[in-house]
Amino acid sequence: MNERAPGLPPAQMEWLLQLVRRRTGIVLQPYQLDNLPLIVQGACERFGYRDADAxxxxxxxxxAGTPELEYLVARITVGESYFFRDDEQLRFLREAWLPEVIDRKYRSGDRSLRIWSAGCAxxxxxxxxAILLSELLPQPESWSLHLLGTDINTDSLSQAIRGQYTAWSMRATDAGLRARHFEQLGDVYRIRPQLRELVKFSYLNLLEDNFPTMLSGTAAMDLILCRNVFIYFDAALIPPVMQKFHDSLLPGGYLMLGASDLTAEPIPGLELHHWGNTFCYRRGDGLSVAVAETRPAAAPLYVPPPAPDPAPAAVAEPPPPAPRPIRSPYPEVIRLLRAERWDAVVSKVDELAARDGMDAELAQHKAKALANLGLMEDAAREGEASLAMAPLDKHTYLITALIMVELGKLDKAQEALRKALFLDSNFVEAHFQNGLLQLRMGERKAGLRSLSNALELAERLDPQRQVHNAPGLVFGRLAEILRKELHMYQEE
Ligand SMILES: C[S@@+](CC[C@H](N)C(=O)[O-])C[C@H]1O[C@@H](n2cnc3c(N)ncnc32)[C@H](O)[C@@H]1O
Structure with missing residues (x-):
């Protein structure tokens, strides 16, 4: 590639800026603009495009823009991060949030904790x-931990999976902590396997991908961290993402942004709290939680990104695929499921079951809703009840597998997926989950093969067709996600 590329004409530059904003939410900063011509030229050479226009x-x-968009994303996202960043937030988590949550869960007999780092670099x-939990949880092995990291940059995700870092990432850690949780290989630090295995990484574009979904493990979270992501975002695109974070949280769950990410716009259902100088949002319905000071926060700290210039052109979005007609004898339950109103699903199923008796379909819907509410043990029981009535339903096996993963019962999850695939060897979602599970269990070759199978099958289906069990996800998008997951693990 040449060292210098000719500048992009203003119209092309504007096109590129709008495109980046629309597909990722990111507003590029003035200092990044000089690099864009070189990036575009590099992409043209790498992927064989005649010119920037093409x-x-x-x-x-x-x-089908996957590797091409990925190439751009890897070069424009700011992935700066390090261990034990943001002392104040960590103090809040260590001294207030974690002790309260652990105590509350301990007393209620719930030994699960679900934490998601969105934009995890x-x-x-x-x-x-993971390190904090391993040091603070009494008997960590008796807990079911769901720790998830997602990002849009697959190069960063590959590094996360490798778990290897230079001293620069360790700059806020002391020697004792490094010795306890890392192996040192020359000047590289590798996270110890016990911690590595606790965390799952996957691709998720906060702007384009639907969440919460059970399939992506983004439902029923106790805590979401999304630090230093919104500072690069178009302010107008933040509230819908915040609303989806709200939906991903359990009642009483917390969302923490970075100090410069706080948004001025109130989000219905999210209360702004502060603890010393640390701000956080709490999903306000349900349980009363005592950790945060509940005085109204001082003026929000939102730092708007530079105004776009000129104003963004309206972009015509393709119409969303029409919802499939409802063929179930329980159209009201299906409607509530599609609207992701999990509480209402459980109530409706209970009402119908009390009137006409429980059947396999109702039990399956209830299992799915309970799982999305984070009530995994109850969900597992409903799944079992459904299978006892209809042992040939591949979807119930898939739901059961997802629940078993959440409960940390990986062998049972694998058994359920085997049954689902026995019933339908072309079941894309089961190949996908099987691949993720095999990779998590260290069966790398088998895992990559399962993901490739899933991709091959997904590519044969109508890209606009809805994926069962995953509201808002169509097979075209699932294929894109699969390509990214394969890329991440192949780079490892
Ligand atoms: C500065 S890093 C923050 C890392 C970490 N949260 C921290 O505070 O240390 C911002 C991350 O957000 C990711 N990101 C940017 N836009 C995103 C989007 N639309 N969806 C998901 N991740 C995104 C970037 O790839 C980058 O890894």
Missing amino acids: YLRHLDEGV AGQEIYTL
Whole structure:
């Protein structure tokens, strides 16, 4: 590639900025603009585009733009992160939130904890939480921990999976902590396998991907960290993402942004609290939680990104796929499921079951809703009841497998997936989950094969067709996600 690329004409530059904003939420900063011509030229050479116009048109189409968009994303996202960043927040977690949650869960007999780092870069933030938990949880092995890191940059995710860092990422850690949780290989630090295995990483674009979903493990979270992601975002695109975070939290769950990410716009259902100088949002319905000071926060600290210039052009979005007609004898339950109103699903199922008796379909719907509410043991029981009535339903096996993963019962999850695939060897979602599970269990070759199978099958289906069990996800998008997951693990 040449060292210098000719500048992009203003119209092309504007096209590229809008495209980045629309597909990732990111507003590029003035200092990043000088690099864009070189990035575009590099992409054209790498992927064989005649000129910048052809490359941009391809990105604009947005369907098959995977490696091409990935190339750009890897070069424009700011992935700066390090272990034990943000002392104040960690003090809040260590001294207030974690002790309260652990105590509350201990007393209620619930031994599960679900934490998600959204925009996790190379994993430093979620591994920091894994370290805190391993040091604070009484008998950590008796807990079912779901620690998830997601990002849009697959190069960062590959590094997170490798779990290897230079001294620069360790700059806020002391020698004792490094010795306890890392192996040192020359000047590289590798996170110890016990911690590595606690954390799952996957691709998720906060702007384009639907969440919460059971399939992506983003439902019923106790804590979401999304630090230093929104500072690069278009302010207008933040509230819908915040609303989805709200939906991903359990009642009483917390969302923590970085100090410069706080948004001025109130989000219904999210209360702003502060603890000393640390701000956090709490999903306000349900349990009363005592950790945060509940005085109204001082003026929000939102720092708007520079105004876009000129104003963004309206972009015509393709119409969403029409919802499939409801064929179930329980259309009201299906409607509530599609609206992701999990509480209402449980109530409706109970009402119908009290009137006409429970059947396999109702039990399956209830299992799914309970799992999305984070009530995994209850969900497992409903799944079992459903299978006792309809032992040939591949979807119930898939739901059961997802629940077993959440409960840390990986062997049972694998058994359920085997049954689902026995019933339908072309079941894309089961191949996908099987691949993720095999990779998590260290069966790398088998895992990659299962993900490739899933991709091959997904590519044969209508890209606009809805994926069962995953509201808002179509097979075209699932195929894109699978390509990214494969890329992440192949780079490892
Ligand atoms: C500065 S890093 C923050 C890392 C970590 N949260 C921390 O505070 O140390 C911002 C991360 O957000 C990710 N990101 C940016 N836009 C995103 C999007 N639309 N969806 C998901 N991740 C995104 C970037 O790839 C980058 O890894």
